[in-house]
Amino acid sequence: MPPHDETNHNDDELGFSSSLLAHLAASRDQLNEFVDRQKTRADAAHKTNAVTVSSEQDEIEALYQRLKAIQAERGLIQASSSSSSAAAAAGMARRRAELQETQLEREKELTELKRLHAEKQLELDEIMNEEAAQRARAEKARHQKEEVEEMKQTTVDDLTKGIVNYKHLGLDFEKAARGSLRFTFTLLDRDMPSRPFVFSLNVAEELYEVEECTPPLDPHTVHELVDQLNSTEPAEFSPFIRGMRKYFSLLVFLHVCHTMFPLLDRPALSYVPNSQTLSLLQEKNF
CATH class of the missing domain: 3.30.457.50 (Chromosome segregation protein Spc25)
Known part of the structure; x- marks a missing residue:
């Protein structure tokens, strides 16, 4: 009679060991946590950058409107006033350039975060696909095991019937x-x-x-x-x-x-x- 294989009680119904299941679950949780953390960071940076740019632009616009109002009240621009206005305009230009540079840096950071997010998502997808493949293999092995057990039972039944028939011989x-x-x-x-x-x-x-x-x-x-x-x-x-x-x-x-x-x-x-x-x-x- 073929030997009977005992089921490992530390395995789940699909043949996964508890250590493998724990490792897969921990890896998946770590990836999900990292992806969520990076996404939150990127969203916050993008929001902060947008608020900063908007605030600075509003400030520049307010200063510009104030300058125009002063010029209108005086009715003319004296030589000294022209020099001051030029200095103010130069300062605003520098400030605008600084803001644009800051915005470019924020956009670079955002692009890098998106790249990291895509890489981690790809790793997560690969792990999920491998887990699905292992489950499929375990399911196939389970079906094969059931077929073998069924064949063993059929063998025992046939042998028992044959032995009874031949006992008198x-x-x-x-x-x-x-x-x-x-x-x-x-x-x-x-x-x-x-x-x-x-x-x-x-x-x-x-x-x-x-x-x-x-x-x-x-x-x-x-x-x-x-x-x-x-x-x-x-x-x-x-x-x-x-x-x-x-x-x-x-x-x-x-x-x-x-x-x-x-x-x-x-x-x-x-x-x-x-x-x-x-x-x-x-x-x-x-």
Whole structure:
């Protein structure tokens, strides 16, 4: 019987370990927190810059209007006043240039923050995509595991039915090493009814194989029976068990023949039976 895999209780239903889930959750939270913090910083900087520019422009406009009002009240611009106005205009020009430079710096900072935001968003998307891919793989593995468990249950049911049917023919079985099943036939040798004829059946990579066969049968014959067993879906054990019993019985028969008829064509009838030997016996009406 194939070994039963126990479920790791530290894994979630999709096969993720608790450490992997915690790591993914922590990474996602850190990225989200960083993105939100950078976005808040960018929004605040943009808002502050807009308020500063607007305030400075309002101040310049107020000064300019005040200058125009003074000039209108005086009715003319004296030479000294012209010099003062030129100095004031130059100061306003410098202030405007400073404001423009400040605005450019703020815009550069905003552009850099947007770039960082885009990079972190890309990293977050990659993590989310990888998490989705891992969940898809875990879901596929879960489905495969369910199919294997279903196949194991079907195998157990078929074996139980087969064993009940063959119990009266001297067939018994028991669990052997590494989860394999050991089948034992008796009542095949009339001179020694209790003589055991044994073979073990195991599952390797979802395929059945015979690991032990005593007394030995022709390997090619055993492989043919195993190939037929593996080719059915679900596996049909009754034909396989009947086939093994048939070749064990043939082994006993050939031994009796060689004992009773020493002049029998020994090359034609091997001590180890195979499909050709069986066909030859049928042709000679044995």
